[in-house]
Amino acid sequence: MSGIECPTCGSPSDAATEPLDSSATPREGDISICLYCRSASVFTGQGLDRRAPTDAELVEILSHPDVARYANAAQRVMRHARAGEN
Numbered sequence: 437m438s439g440i441e442c443p444t445c446g447s448p449s450d451a452a453t454e455p456l457d458s459s460a461t462p463r464e465g466d467i468s469i470c471l472y473c474r475s476a477s478v479f480t481g482q483g484l485d486r487r488a489p490t491d492a493e494l495v496e497i498l499s500h501p502d503v504a505r506y507a508n509a510a511q512r513v514m515r516h517a518r519a520g521e522n
């Protein structure tokens with residue numbers, strides 16, 4: 437799949453992983469956290485296509501206890517990946 441980008445930073449997004457179920461596929465309304473900019477977006481139900489969250493969704497996302505944990509894990513993954521590039 438190509439042409440899918442983070443709606444916030446524009447980084448290419450050709451894969452997604454559910455932290456607790458690696459066999460899951462994204463459904464409409466599921467939340468995604470970008471590995472590059474750590475912003476949250478919402479799957480549209482069209483493959484990996486995502487959109488920016490509405491204000492109400494953003495409030496809900498930010499109040500979810502796992503979101504900060506996943507965002508921090510994403511940051512560690514990218515830090516590790518960038519260290520491997522050198």
Ligand SMILES: [Zn+2]
Pocket residue numbers: 442443444445446447470471472473474475
């Ligand atoms: Zn991003």
